[in-house]
Amino acid sequence: MSTDPRRVLVIGIGAGDPDHLTLAAVKAMRRASVFFVLGKGEEKSSLTDLRRRMLDEHASPGYRLVEAEDPWRDRERGDRAGYAAAVHDWRSRRADVCERLIREELPPGATGAFLVWGDPALYDSTLAVLDEIAGRGSVALEVEVVPGVSSVSALAARHRITLNRVGRPVRLTPARRLAEEGPGEDADVVVMLDAREGFTRYADRDDVHIYWGAYVGTPDEILVSGPLREVAGRIASLRAEARARHGWIMDTYLLRFGEQAD
Template identity: 45%
Template structure:
């Protein structure tokens, strides 16, 4: 595979109105846009990318090519090893899809949110051989969509906040010296297992999309409701993307 110009385009949360003018121009500048298929029950994710292209793609020469996204091996106990092997497999899937279109000099992937925030597309791109010239188009993140949905600032005045994952919250607990946490990639509802005293939660699923659902309140009062809402939404759609903010109130 000859070197290509690879553009990673942040597309927000799947709402075409979240696209920046820069993103729209980049989509129309491509020879090839790769669309990953994530398997049964997740067809909506590929369809959302196709819908975005239908909405803004005016360059008739740009081709959309779908490929099957490898599944992460759940048998390996070492989490980092599982992720590394998975990323290798995804890079190989990209390489195979691009090799079928050898004349495509400009190739793009549409990345949920922004390629810089809890996304591994840049790390996967670094595994390609020969290495491509990489360009990143920033996008609206799920954190921005969440704070907009609840009409809140993420930080308190002069105070830091930490962006972390459900895995880290579950395994390492609440970080010392931090009152506000942004939690992403939480497939097990880690918020339900922490000390809820004096904690407020702002939660959202499919934020910024037509399917958006949100809930907020004292964690002790709404945790069970959020777990139920999340389970019902996942069963209905076959997948869920959610994010939440936790904040401690020491005066509570």
């Protein structure tokens, strides 16, 4: 039996626009013979369909797509410790699924890949899951990461802005931490994973500007920008309509503080 490690490519494929694929991503896709996808049910089948179209255009002929259901995740734990425990539990169960798929579907010495939305190094669990699998010692892995265009970069490009201003930092945070800690001193804030519309807590201020986007890079893209006190209600309505229509929503936004809203 071969003891060669299984090679796993973690390929960033951009925020949704197939043209966001980098040349490095296309070359990496052509090296893999098996692609692993954890599905998230019928509501997000369009994401799997988009992966298939990318593979049909760029992967080597004869590639195999191996799918499994993404484990359920507890999203009800509200405090920080409970949230972290829920995420670690979910990642471990994800590792169980991925380890089985890699062992059963990817022979030693062969190359497989995970196609990751945006950039694998920004708010994605794939690398942590593979680290856990490698740490278990039951499957020998060689992991290579191919960076991609993140939703944050795509958001800034679509709004034709830079994330930073001269002499000011930019903070990236999940909405949960924004609610707990506020924006911080002298920092503009990029907010990810906001299920509860945390931006509304600043909607009564005159010095906050928002650049918001949902489904960025896809045909369903929605963009709104402006003084937060003027557009917060519109964004909330658009989010509700989009979630009802698609069954899910992926959005990101930049809050820029210290800009007088005329």
